[in-house]
Amino acid sequence: MSGKISALDLGIAELSEATKAYFAKCEEKLGLVPNVLLAYAFDEKKLRAFTDTYNDLMLGESGLSKLEREMIAVVVSSINHCYYCLTAHGAAVRQLSGDPALGEMMVMNFRAANLSLKQTAMLEFAIKLTEEPAKIVEADRAALRNAGFSNRDIWDIASTAAFFNMSNRVAAAIDMRPNDEYHAMAR
Secondary structure (H helix, E strand, O other), X not given: OOOOOOOOXXXXXXXXXXHHHHHHHHHHHHOOOOHHHHHHOOOHHHHHHHHHHXXXXXXXXXXXXXXXXXXXXXXXXXXXXXXXXXXXXHHHHHHHXXXXXXHHHHHHOHHHOOOOHXXXXXXXXXXXXXXXXXXXXXHHHHHHHHHOOOHXXXXXXXXXXXXXXXXXXXXXXXXXXXXXXXXXXXX
């Protein structure tokens, strides 16, 4: 793990046994505790709110695949130039897709990738929601429905994009640094 997690030195609170077990599970499954979790660990209530929301959006039941949710995370983070999320979620796209080039295209320009029309519609919506949220209109939702998404899927696309917009802004504000290990994953 790199020495620096963020520009803020908030320390780590006395963690509950449940949180210690969660960190141990991360270490077992990922080989690391993501720095984003360590950045939130100064306040267990804030950490739990973050992890509960993240786990629900990214791992919970959805009409969107895990890969599609990671693609949204990367495309939103690309618009926002979030170093932490581009590194961590770019690695997730590489792992889930088995295609290192796809991970790079998502980070740099998803339009260079050979995506389905459905995935392209999803990512264009996420970009518009990131860049011009006040300009989302019924025609944007209709385009997603026409591409094959349900109303629940639209909720999940919007919620995932919104979560990463929030996360990108916190990461930028505190200069959150990705774990060094992410750089070499699934290459």
